[in-house]
Amino acid sequence: xxQVKQNSPSLSVQEGRIxxxxxxxxxxxxxxxxxxxxxxxxxPTFLISISSIKDKNEDGRFxxxxxxxxxxxxxxxxxxxxxxxxxxxxxxxxxxxxxxxxFGPGTRLSVLx
Amino acid sequence: xxxxxQHPSWVICKSGTSVKIECRSLDFQATTMFWYRQFxxxxxxxxxxxxxxxxxxxxxxxxxxxxxxxxxxxxLSTLTVTSAHPEDSSFYICSARGLDWxxxxxxFGPGTRLTVL
Numbered sequence: 001x002x003q004v005k006q007n008s009p010s011l012s013v014q015e016g017r018i019x020x021x022x023x024x025x026x027x028x029x030x031x032x033x034x035x036x037x038x039x040x041x042x043x044p045t046f047l048i049s050i051s052s053i054k055d056k057n058e059d060g061r062f063x064x065x066x067x068x069x070x071x072x073x074x075x076x077x078x079x080x081x082x083x084x085x086x087x088x089x090x091x092x093x094x095x096x097x098x099x100x101x102x103f104g105p106g107t108r109l110s111v112l113x
Numbered sequence: 114x115x116x117x118x119q120h121p122s123w124v125i126c127k128s129g130t131s132v133k134i135e136c137r138s139l140d141f142q143a144t145t146m147f148w149y150r151q152f153x154x155x156x157x158x159x160x161x162x163x164x165x166x167x168x169x170x171x172x173x174x175x176x177x178x179x180x181x182x183x184x185x186x187x188x189l190s191t192l193t194v195t196s197a198h199p200e201d202s203s204f205y206i207c208s209a210r211g212l213d214w215x216x217x218x219x220x221f222g223p224g225t226r227l228t229v230l
Contacts (some may be wrong), residue, residue, distance in 0.1 A: 009154070032216050043117070043206050043221035044157070089157065093216055100147070101219070105156040 003027045004092050006104035013111050019077040021107050023090030026071065030092040034101070035064060035075050038087045047088070048075070080111045116140055117209050119222035126197055127230055134192045134225045136207030142187035143209035148180070151204040151224075163190055197229045 005024045013019045023033075031052040036044035050057040050064045050073065057064050063076045077084055090104040116139040126132050136146060145164050149157040161177075163169035163184035171177045179201075181193040190209075194201055206224040 004156075034216060036221075041122070041224065041226070043119075043208075043223045045221070046217050046219075049217045100159060100162065101216075103156040103158075105154075 002105070003030075004090055004102050004104040006088075006090055006107045008107050009105070010108040010110070013080045013109065015082055015111055015113050016079045019075075019080045019084065019109055019111065021075040021077075021088050021090075021109065023073045023075075023104055024071055025073075025092050027092070027094070027102075028071070029094040030102075031095055032093045033064070033066060033073050034091045034093070035062075036089040036091060036103075037084075038089060038106070044089055077109075080109075082111050082113050085109055085111045117143075117207065117220045117222040119205075119207055119225050121225060122223060123226045123228075125228045125230060128198050129196055131193055131195045132197055132227060134194075134205055134207075134227075136190045136192070136209065136222050138188050138209045138211075138220070141209075141211045143190070144187065144212045145210050145214075146184055146190040147208040147219075148182060148190075148192050149206045149208065151206060157206060160192075194227065197227070199229045202227055202229045 034049040035047040037047045038044040048059050048062045050066050055066050066073045087106045087108045089106045091101040093101050118137045120135045148160045151157045160175045161169045161171045163182050169182035184190040204224050207222045210219040
């Protein structure tokens with residue numbers, strides 16, 4: 001049973017436009033959410049995070065929105081750049097679970113020049 | 114940011130042999146290290162968690178006698194895949210955190226691709 005879902009395996013966006021990556025979770029105990037970016041043959045690198053006490057966190061071109069009632073979060077990248085092309089993983093953690101991360105399956109973003 | 118290295122980055126072995134993968138934290142003391150595996154087009158699945166100086170805690174369904182984890186120092190953890198078989202072929206990624214960690218300060222290694230013939 002997948003606790004963290006990313007229903008879009010891939011997404012293509014034109015350079016300069018907005019990229020929206022979605023993530024849904026089922027476990028209401030999750031209280032911290034992270035987005036990681038991964039290039040082929042490399043480990044994931046941390047991108048941005050949000051605590052469950054917030055509904056928005058912004059860092060430069062990256063903004064994460066959290067809708068706790070819908071158990072949904074999204075990552076917005078604007079403007080999208082070709083270097084953003086990568087696989088994006090949504091991850092969730094819970095203080096009660098030792099803060100181990102549960103990862104979604106990832107969404108491959110392709111930003112077209 | 115902190116750096117976590119893995120060695121080797123790629124290994125091919127024959128079925129029945131054992132393979133050791135090293136994970137090192139280069140500029141911080143990793144009190145806890147995690148081992149993940151990733152199958153193609155799938156998510157990272159946590160295999161086990163290890164704290165320095167103690168036995169690893171394995172996730173359900175992961176055979177502890179097959180995947181031996183040693184976390185003997187604050188900068189090194191090793192994963193040994195014993196008697197490897199083709200179904201063990203996967204991308205193995207380690208992750209490390211220090212004592213004063215926050216969720217966004219858990220660092221990942223570059224991964225090791227294991228191919229078992």
